[in-house]
Amino acid sequence: MRKNTLVPLAAAAALLVAGAIGGDSICFFKLVYGVPCPGCGMTRALAALAGGDLVSAIAFHPLVPIVPLLVLVAVFRNTGPFCSLYRSEVFWSVCAACFMAVWVVRMFALFPGTPPMDYSQSSLAWRAFELIFN
Numbered sequence: 673m674r675k676n677t678l679v680p681l682a683a684a685a686a687l688l689v690a691g692a693i694g695g696d697s698i699c700f701f702k703l704v705y706g707v708p709c710p711g712c713g714m715t716r717a718l719a720a721l722a723g724g725d726l727v728s729a730i731a732f733h734p735l736v737p738i739v740p741l742l743v744l745v746a747v748f749r750n751t752g753p754f755c756s757l758y759r760s761e762v763f764w765s766v767c768a769a770c771f772m773a774v775w776v777v778r779m780f781a782l783f784p785g786t787p788p789m790d791y792s793q794s795s796l797a798w799r800a801f802e803l804i805f806n
Contacts, residue, residue: 699788706795710775713788714739734774734786742767 701709717732718739729736749758757763782789792798 675710702792702795704718704796706797708775708779708783708789716788734778735770738770774804 687793698715699709699712701707702712711733712721713733714736717729717736720726720729720732721736721739745754745757748754778789784791
């Protein structure tokens with residue numbers, strides 16, 4: 673099987689599992705572990721950004737303004753300046769570090785009571801914990 677087909681297959685499998693689990697979130701990470709992932713809130717942020725509400729978009733996820741750049745880099749990865757960004761380990765490392773730093777700050781500032789940085793008691797981890805200890 674080619675590498676290019678593994679990512680869509682893994683994404684489809686994750687969506688099937690997430691659909692089977694159910695819950696209050698579409699985030700696979702949150703459905704399994706109960707805690708928000710570094711990208712939690714991004715779907716709502718992108719919807720707000722598409723609607724022209726930049727303030728709400730940033731409130732949902734502060735890094736939403738860089739997502740259009742990431743999409744451009746991914747789509748035009750073989751063209752002009754996007755080619756060098758796409759192949760740059762520094763670029764992707766800085767992006768990952770930004771997401772992790774924002775996640776840590778949001779976890780300390782907002783967890784566990786402010787959506788999307790709240791704990792999900794319908795997660796698989798919570799259910800397993802209840803089964804083991806109850």
